[in-house]
Amino acid sequence: MDMETILIVEDEQQIREAVAMALQCEGFNVCEAGTASHAAVQAAARQPDLLILDLGLPDRDGVDFIRDYRAWSTTPILILSARSEESSKVDALDAGADDYLTKPFGIAELLARVRALLRRRQPDQQASLPTLLFGDYLIDCVNRVVTRAGVAIHLTQIEYRLLAFLAANPGRVLTHRHLLSQVWGGQAVENHQYLRVYVGHLRQKIEDNPAQPRHILTEIGVGYRFQP
Amino acid sequence: MRFLQQSSQAIGYFWGVLGTCLGSLLISPLRNLVDLSNVALLYVLAVVVMAVSFGRGPAVVTALLASLCYAYFFVPPHFSLAITEGQYLLAAIIMLVVALVVSHLTSRLKQHADFASRKSVESTKLYELTQELAGATSPDAVIELTTGFLAASFGACQVRVYFPGDFESASGPASPALLKQCIEQHELLSRPTSQGRFYALIPLAAASSSQGVLGFEVESSTLGSQDAVEHIETVASIVAVALERSYFAEKARQTEIKHAAEALRSSILSALSHDLRTPLTALVGMAETIAMGKVPADKQQQMLEAIRNQAVSISQQMTNLLEMAKLSAGKFKLNQAWQPVEEVIGATLQQVATQWKNRTVTVDLARDLPPINIDAVLIERVLWNLVENAIKYSPADTPVEMLVKRVDAEMEIAICDSGTGIASDNTETLFELFQRGKTESEIPGVGLGLSIAKTIVEAHGGTITARNRDGCGSCFRVRLPLGNPPCFEEMDGPA
Structure with missing residues (x-):
């Protein structure tokens, strides 16, 4: 297997080196950049398979960088952000980033996210199949039926659309806006309450313990993440 | 004021002239029945009345007119201003002088009275001003x-x-x-x-x-x-x-604020010196020991694990310090939204599970809880701090319980443990900055968690209390007002 290349964009040298070392130990090719302008040059020259991006760069706003990068590349982006940057985190995800980690993060967590993002990038043999599987659930996208161990579960139209969209994007953070525009349509993107209420209904129907969900996880202040 | 005075003077002149003329005409047919001196007295009376009612000017005019009318209507020869007898002339002059003197005196009296009443109004106003200024x-x-x-x-x-x-x-x-x-x-x-x-x-x-x-x-x-x-x-x-x-x-107020800030600074310093320096010392020690290269592999793994845990705990305390600085600067804005409470609880427990893999947190949610209007990020901090406390201060093999129910118009979230409980005199001061259950405790922390929780809960209009349980351990209760959630139209059919 080819070694995948990961570009780390982070202005703090200590964090950059720690992340680079961990990734190299896992067998990835790593290149580094300390500024947004250097990162743009590196991204064009090395064509990385994944970008790890710190939002607080010295020369440019990370969110702007993502917008420009998304204009020509679909390479997955993993955001690193400080705790206080809740809103910029959401902006970055809305701008096209794929996932985020809050500092301080564990290396094990970082590696898991990196692997998940790279896996998603590979052409999926399953993609052409009209069924989605998670736990002991099966979503039949043709007949719009959800079954658990063969028993049908009654969902409303919106609940079905919500579940199908979540399940089609496993492991990925989906922001409130993103989910609302996908499930309800573009005009509903500010109605966060709608989304929360329907996620609550959906959890009641598919989770064994809605207060400690296994599949639909809340990313507080950001959105939801589906865990198969 | 001035305008009013002028118009009342004009009315005075008007009444003075009109009254004197009319009065004279009315009484003149009776001139044979009434003694002349009595008529003069009647004129003096009119002048006094004018002086009392309208002041000096109208009174003087009335007095002059009165003497003319007296001469014209009553003193023979009638209907002529000529006065033939010396005594009538004397009477007319005396009447004029008496009228002038009386009018002068009365109007002076009236001025004094007016002045006194104005003064009293002024002092009342001044008194009111003084009272208002006192506040x-x-x-x-x-x-x-x-x-x-x-x-x-x-x-x-x-x-x-x-x-x-x-x-x-x-x-x-x-x-x-x-x-x-x-x-x-x-x-x-x-x-x-x-x-x-x-x-x-x-x-x-x-x-x-x-x-x-x-x-x-x-x-x-x-x-x-x-x-x-x-x-x-x-x-x-x-x-x-x-x-x-x-x-x-x-x-005085600024001095007080300065004192409070001073006290806060010194408690931050003492908290930092003990609660952060201790784990840092351990970190340096362990790292150096491993660097010497004489530690057996299995022990080394253990120590690295310990280094990681210490670092994570320091990082959390830093987060708490920063959070508190942000909260106490009063610069935070509540980002409230209606949401099911399970959402926040779920996210908190998710966090807890990554940090403490072996601790169980049991959740008891009442059925049909209404959505609640909260800032999810901040309430998650509250729950996290309370659960973290419960875990730190109770034996590792005992569960932490979370009980959520509706109490009147509030939602109550109770987080209970089976630990040592709270020293009974401590339940109030516990929520103050840098207050810890025990000073110089071996359990890491700087005593910020509970005051952060209190600040956030109170910003939501809620309350937070601590109490010992009957058996052993303690319960922290957060109560948040429920309010009236908006209705969601369910424009949704079966899939």
């Missing part, structure tokens, strides 16, 4: 009250207080030189402005020092009498005392 705690409040008072009592506008520090930069109607002159001369100065009004400056002299100069614009007539100037001077001295008092009150 003012800041110089701005004093100036605002003064402005209102001057506008209401004198029709003053452009009221301004020039503090001694602002003299040099004074502009507009008051020049620096004029202000200095005002302070030096200790008296009211005035100069005309464009619209025929006057700009008055009066020094504000208080017991300890001069508080500055009070400036305002009024009609020129307001400053006309000595009486009015004295009144304004009294107002100025009351304002000066109030300004001085508010200045000292402000100073």
Whole structure:
């Protein structure tokens, strides 16, 4: 297997080196950049398979960088952000980033996210199949039926659309806006309450313990993440 | 006021002339029945009544007219002003003099009475001003009250207080030189402005020092009498005392804030020195031991694990410190939204599960809880802090319980443990900054978690309390107001 290349964009040298070392130990090719302008040059020259991006760069706003990068590349982006940057985190995800980690993060967590993002990038043999599987659930996208161990579960139209969209994007953070525009349509993107209420209904129907969900996880202040 | 006075004078002249003429015409047919001296007395009576009711001017006019009418209608020869007998002339002259003297005396009396009643109104107003100023705690409040008072009592506008520090930069109607002159001369100065009004400056002299100069614009007539100037001077001295008092009150408050900040700083220092330095010392020690390369592999793994845990715990305490700094600076904004409470609880437990893999947290959610209007990010901090506390202060093999139910118009989230509980005298101070269950405890932390929780819960209009459980351990109860959740139209059919 080819070694995948990961570009780390982070202005703090200590964090950059720690992340680079961990990734190299896992067998990835790593290149580094300390500024947004250097990162743009590196991204064009090395064509990385994944970008790890710190939002607080010295020369440019990370969110702007993502917008420009998304204009020509679909390479997955993993955001690193400080705790206080809740809103910029959401902006970055809305701008096209794929996932985020809050500092301080564990290396094990970082590696898991990196692997998940790279896996998603590979052409999926399953993609052409009209069924989605998670736990002991099966979503039949043709007949719009959800079954658990063969028993049908009654969902409303919106609940079905919500579940199908979540399940089609496993492991990925989906922001409130993103989910609302996908499930309800573009005009509903500010109605966060709608989304929360329907996620609550959906959890009641598919989770064994809605207060400690296994599949639909809340990313507080950001959105939801589906865990198969 | 002046206009009213003038119109009442005009009415006085009118009644004086009309009454005297009509009265004379009515009584004149009876001139043979009534003695002449009695008629003269009737005229004197009329003059006195006029003097009492309308003052000197109308009374004098009435007196003159009365003597003419007396001569014309009653003194023979009738219907002629000629007075043939000496005694009638004397009577007419005496009547005129008596009328003038009486009118003069009565009108003086009336002036005194008016003056006294005006004074009493002024003192009542001054008393009210003094009372209002007593409640003012800041110089701005004093100036605002003064402005209102001057506008209401004198029709003053452009009221301004020039503090001694602002003299040099004074502009507009008051020049620096004029202000200095005002302070030096200790008296009211005035100069005309464009619209025929006057700009008055009066020094504000208080017991300890001069508080500055009070400036305002009024009609020129307001400053006309000595009486009015004295009144304004009294107002100025009351304002000066109030300004001085508010200045000292402000100073006292600032000193108090400074003391509180000082106390906070010293507790931060002591918290940092013990609670952060201890784990840092351990970190350095362990890292150096491993670097020496003599630690067996399995032990090394253990120590690396410990280093990681220590670092994570320091990082969390840093987060708490920063969070508290943000919260106590008052710069945080609640980002409230209606949501099911399970959402926040789920996210908290998710976090707890990654940090403490072996601890169980049991959740007991009442059925059919309504959605609640909260800032999810901040409430998650509250729950996390409470659960973290419960885990840290209870034996590792005991569960932490979370109980959520509705109590009247509030939602109650209780987080209970089976630990050592709280020292009974501690339940109030527990939520203060840098308060810990035990000082110099071996359990890491800086004593911020609970005060962060309290600040956030109170910002939501809720309460947080701590109590020992009957058996063992403690319960922390967060209560949040439920409010009226919006209705969601369910425009949704079966899939």
